[in-house]
Amino acid sequence: MEPPYLLFLGDVADQLAAKTASGILDWRPERCFGQLRLPGCRADLGIPDRTVAEAREAGVRTFVVGVANSGGVLAEGWIDSILEAIEAGLEVASGLHTRLGDVPRIAAAAAERGVTLHDIRHPDRRFSTGTGQRRSGRRLLTVGTDCSCGKMYTALAIEREMKSRGMKATFRATGQTGILIAGEGVAVDAVVADFISGAVEWLAPDNEPDHWDVIEGQGSLFHPAFAGVSLGLLHGAQADALVLCHEPTRRHMRGLPHQPLPEIEECLDFNLRAARLTNPEARFVGISLNGAALCAAEREALFADLAERTGLPVVDPFVTGVGAILDALS
Amino acid sequence: MEPPYLLFLGDVADQLAAKTASGILDWRPERCFGQLRLPGCRADLGIPDRTVAEAREAGVRTFVVGVANSGGVLAEGWIDSILEAIEAGLEVASGLHTRLGDVPRIAAAAAERGVTLHDIRHPDRRFSTGTGQRRSGRRLLTVGTDCSCGKMYTALAIEREMKSRGMKATFRATGQTGILIAGEGVAVDAVVADFISGAVEWLAPDNEPDHWDVIEGQGSLFHPAFAGVSLGLLHGAQADALVLCHEPTRRHMRGLPHQPLPEIEECLDFNLRAARLTNPEARFVGISLNGAALCAAEREALFADLAERTGLPVVDPFVTGVGAILDALS
Structure with missing residues (x-):
């Protein structure tokens, strides 16, 4: 997807429903020209509200449907805005389950105007089966005790820190928000x-x-729904370096009240054993905590405990930065 | 798919390319009315050659494309036979990657005749994400050191032995040949x-x-291409009992000369740890060897060695039967 972007929030009911757009703004603010909100929208990214016409004038290239609603459905009330963007010659990107191209009015308008639609959650190519053959270059993968515990934010923070140190680094997106931030990737x-x-x-x-x-x-390898995805990703990544991400206030696996979280040591060990199938040199280089819900004293006690138990650097990307993890790489 | 079946072998070049049909014949001979071979076919199931007209006369319900060629492609030369079956009112089932319904002449003929096409490799429904919630009833899952090492044959042999002992048992197919044998299932x-x-x-x-x-x-959890499938299957199965399947003459993971096979003990341990995420009571109840390539002395030495190392009953479904595994269940 070509920047700059106009971030479309539709008429979503709360800030969380705009988390795709806010992820893009957090990590790629230079690409974000403004937000477009419909009447009734209860999210606000804190950037200027812009019309499609203003966006076109300013050279915006892509209209990004920046919402992550439950079910991934494209609301009927958003279609006119998307059509307006297409009429103005903007490309349209969406990470929803509903394909833009499956909405006949959108498909017809895009065809007539010669505008590309990016249904980024759906792969646009066929893949081969994996081989496990060693590849050149180095790789770092963030893994988790659970879903939604900071794997994307940690990876982006590490890429940024690597670049600030003059290292060659590329963030590789594997989910819809990551793809919209990076502009490319595969929703595995x-x-x-x-x-x-x-x-x-x-x-x-x-x-x-x-x-x-x-x-x-x-x-997570410990999530009963998604562990297959996590294992295939771990094997395909062939990571030299692993970072374990963890949300310390989580009391059960996301969405599954009956399913306990794994112990940190168990999670480290199981991931490492699996990773070594395709990279015998794989090792953990740090733990990344999402400690937003902790007070400073709790956080410090937890950091000290985990560091002592595992021997690994422990960071919170938003509090300590990820420098300690990069130090452990060399 | 409704039996009886007419097994279509096309003009395949060798016996192995008809392995889907031979799997059906091995396990469901009572459903197989005959084989239909085109000129040049080098496979022979050893059952009567029948025409579509003869099959219809005899009450055959389904024309089964019983080939498993590389790439899963539907050959142009087979289409006329499929059209003939449709004209005769037979349903058509195929486990190829190519969908029957994607071939315009086949789709049109089936629509006109009101005949159902079964593209059994492609799920015909949407699934929910897994939950890991404990379910009632008992489950046995065959796992492997590698692909194609006897997991389907072992499961079918165990189902048959259970039924012969008066136990309630249902084979659950997860691959295309298994689905064609069972008449239902999901190609995971x-x-x-x-x-x-x-x-x-x-x-x-x-x-x-x-x-x-x-x-x-x-x-296999140790196959770099397919371990994600194996892990999701293991978690979803929530097995009480696991049987490890192994082909003892295999020198490397199937299709990957650089990838060694796992040690039996490692494979048992890793599968068990993973299985216990969704069933803490999971345990191995046996090892099933595909010993067709071994002489009797080799086989006996291997059986004794594995039984001593693991403490598990070791069987070869075609030599010893699977009774020792059922004995270990109770």
Whole structure:
């Protein structure tokens, strides 16, 4: 997707429903020209409200449907805005389950205007099955005790820190928000099961010996719904370095009140054993906590405890930065 | 798919290319009315050659494309036979990647004649994501050191032995040949990655307390291409009993000369740890060897060695039967 972007929030009911747009704004603010909100919208990114006409005038290239509603459905009331963007010659990107091209009015308008539609959750190519063949270049993968515990934010923070240190690094997106931030990637949870690791091998191919692919993890080996995705991603990533992400106030696996979280040590060990199938040199280089819900004293006690138990650097990207993890890489 | 079947072998070049048909014949001979071979066909199931007209006369309900060629492609030269079957009012079933319904002449003929096409490799429904919630009834899953090492044959042999002992048992097919044998099932390797375990939860639902679902495994946790499928299947199966399948003459993972096979003990331990996420009571109840390539002395030495190392009953379904595994269940 070509920047700059106009971030469309529709008429979503709360800030959380705009988390795709806010993820883009957090990590790629220079690409965000403004937000477009419909009457009734209860989200606000804190950037200027802009019309499609203003966006076109300013050279905006892509209209991004920046919402993540439950079910991934494209609301009927948003279609006119999308058509207006197409009429203005903007490309349209969406991470919803509903394909833009499956809405006849949108498909027809895009065809007539010659505008590209980016249904980024759906892979636009076929993949090969994985091979596990060693590839050149270096790779770091974020893995998690659970879903939604900071794997994308940690990977993006590591890519940024690597670049600030003059290292060669590329964030590799594996989920819809990551793809909209990076402008490319593969939503591995939407790939046909036989091709999970093959898709990741394609996503993070051979590279220069001192180049790091920083690959966004998905799910958790301990999540009963998504562990297959996590394992295929781990094997395909062939990571040299692993970072465990953890949300310390979580009391059960996301969405599953009956399912306890794994112990940190168990999670480290199981991920490492699995990772070594395709990279015998794989090792953990740090733990990344999402400590937003903790007070400073709690956070410090937890950091000290985890560091002592695991011998790994423990960071919170938003509090400490991720420098300690990069120090452990060399 | 409704029996009886007419097994179509096309003009395949060797016996192995007809392995889907021979699997059906091995396990469901009572459903097989005959084979239909085109000129040049080098496979022979050893059952009568029959025409479509003869099949219709005899009450055959389904024309089964019983080939498993590389790439899963529907050959142009087979279309006329399929059209002839449709004209005769037979349903058509295929496990190829090419969908029958994607061939315009086939789709048109089926629509006109009101005949159902079964593209059994492609799921015909949407699944939910898995939950890991405990289900009633009992489950046995075959897992493997590698692909194609006897998981389907072992599961079918166990179902048969259970039934012969008067136990309640249902074979649950997870691959195309298994589906054609069972007449139903889900090809889990063709499910979208997010829904692997959810699809298996759907396939083996709540059941009577003394009923066994005998679930066909796929791939291996140690295969770099397919481990994600295997892990989602393991979690979704929620197996009480696991059987490890192994082909002892295999020198490397199937299709990957650089990838060694796992040690038996490592494979047992890793599968068990993973299985216990959704069933803390999971345990191995046996090892099933595909010893066709071994002489009797080799086989006996291997059986004794594995039994001593693991403490598990070791069987070869075609030599010893699987009774020792059932004995270990109780």
